[in-house]
Amino acid sequence: xxxxxxxxxxxxxxxxxxxxxxxxxxxxxxxxxxxxxxxxxxxxxxxxxxxxxxxxxxxxxxxxxxxxxxxxxxxxxxxxxxxxxxxxxxxxxxxxxxxxxxxxxxxxxxxxxxxxxxxxxxxxxxxxxxxxxxxxxxxxxxxxxxxxxxxxxxxxxxxxxxxxxxxxxxxxxxxxxxxxxxxxxxxxxxxxxxxxxxxx
Ligand code: GLN
Numbered sequence: 727x728x729x730x731x732x733x734x735x736x737x738x739x740x741x742x743x744x745x746x747x748x749x750x751x752x753x754x755x756x757x758x759x760x761x762x763x764x765x766x767x768x769x770x771x772x773x774x775x776x777x778x779x780x781x782x783x784x785x786x787x788x789x790x791x792x793x794x795x796x797x798x799x800x801x802x803x804x805x806x807x808x809x810x811x812x813x814x815x816x817x818x819x820x821x822x823x824x825x826x827x828x829x830x831x832x833x834x835x836x837x838x839x840x841x842x843x844x845x846x847x848x849x850x851x852x853x854x855x856x857x858x859x860x861x862x863x864x865x866x867x868x869x870x871x872x873x874x875x876x877x878x879x880x881x882x883x884x885x886x887x888x889x890x891x892x893x894x895x896x897x898x899x900x901x902x903x904x905x906x907x908x909x910x911x912x913x914x915x916x917x918x919x920x921x922x923x924x925x926x
Pocket of ligand 1: 783
């Protein structure tokens with residue numbers, strides 16, 4: 727894996743209130759990229775991009791509001807690149823019909839929580855991501871959402887069945903699965919190379 731010299735100046739923030747944040751930091755570490763846990767508004771001033779990890783979107787909303795992070799995050803995400811996974815992808819979309827979840831409206835779809843139903847709440851599959859990787863990506867879905875009312879502004883990068891599971895709109899990248907739980911940091915690398923470095 728090529729470590730680019732531009733990586734030296736980057737710090738990727740990972741919202742570290744709940745969920746699989748440590749694994750995202752680990753994926754960045756594999757690429758030779760620094761990360762910083764984001765727990766309070768001040769942390770947002772010290773990062774170049776943000777990862778909003780999986781967890782539980784209801785709990786995450788509560789914690790973001792309690793820590794005074796929701797508003798400042800909403801502001802920085804007007805321009806800062808962001809990668810949302812699972813619950814993070816739910817929060818980055820348009821407001822869902824559940825008042826316990828407060829969405830950031832940064833990508834044009836509406837998420838349906840826990841949309842794969844009980845029997846296959848969690849599953850693994852191989853995804854083909856042609857514009858990103860020359861090999862299949864081993865994807866782990868955990869009580870994943872599906873996305874409805876996807877606008878043409880959103881580019882689908884990978885599908886599972888008929889459903890887009892990896893999407894991009896400008897500086898926003900989202901996955902309904904958990905790329906940080908797979909050995910392969912290829913999607914994290916795409917985020918940094920194609921989105922974060924290009925937005926500078
Ligand atoms: N089901 C969770 C939610 O609705 C998301 C699951 C996850 O992030 N793995 O928030």
